[in-house]
Amino acid sequence: ILNVEQSPQSLHVQEGDSTNFTCSFPSSNFYALHWYRWETAKSPEALFVMTLNGDEKKKGRISATLNTKEGYSYLYIKGSQPEDSATYLCALTYSGNTGKLIFGQGTTLQVKP
């Protein structure tokens, strides 16, 4: 059973704080890692797809890194804003089964004004 773990489970920060969370995963047969942002009552929104060890991706104030050898990815948010409040999910796909996303349980971020 492949286990994708995210930490922390939840996070409360003040507006302007920078924050980061972790996604840990089994590295054997790694194919791709996906980060999603999910606001309440909306659809999960794809942030990044990462495939190469050492990959770094950036989208505005949000960035992510990937280490496929040790099996982890970090998501960073610089200068958090209230609109960043959401659940951030990471999902993995593995070689031989690339149609199936295996999700972590998510990190719920609350940014207080």
Place this chain on the structure above:
Amino acid sequence: DAGVTQSPTHLIKTRGQQVTLRCSPKSGHDTVSWYQQALGQGPQFIFQYYEEEERQRGNFPDRFSGHQFPNYSSELNVNALLLGDSALYLCASSLGVSGRASSYNEQFFGPGTRLTVL
């Protein structure tokens, strides 16, 4: 360009009943996957449909079945509902299937159908 749509948004059923959930994929997508998200957990893969056939399946009982239509839309059917089937059911669409995926099987999600079983 319409994204992934799902219907209904909410549904209440009683134990033993049957339910059908519907999904229309993003324009241009031909593959539909279904996920179940129980409270406090990440989404769990149920199955994936491509070319009107089930191509991959997660660890769900046969009570969960699906269908894909020629226009690529899909239905998820659950028979003999249990209390534990109460969850948010997400549909995701993508282009291609395992082995032929583009963009590393990037999947686009709908807003989900909230199923409550009483």
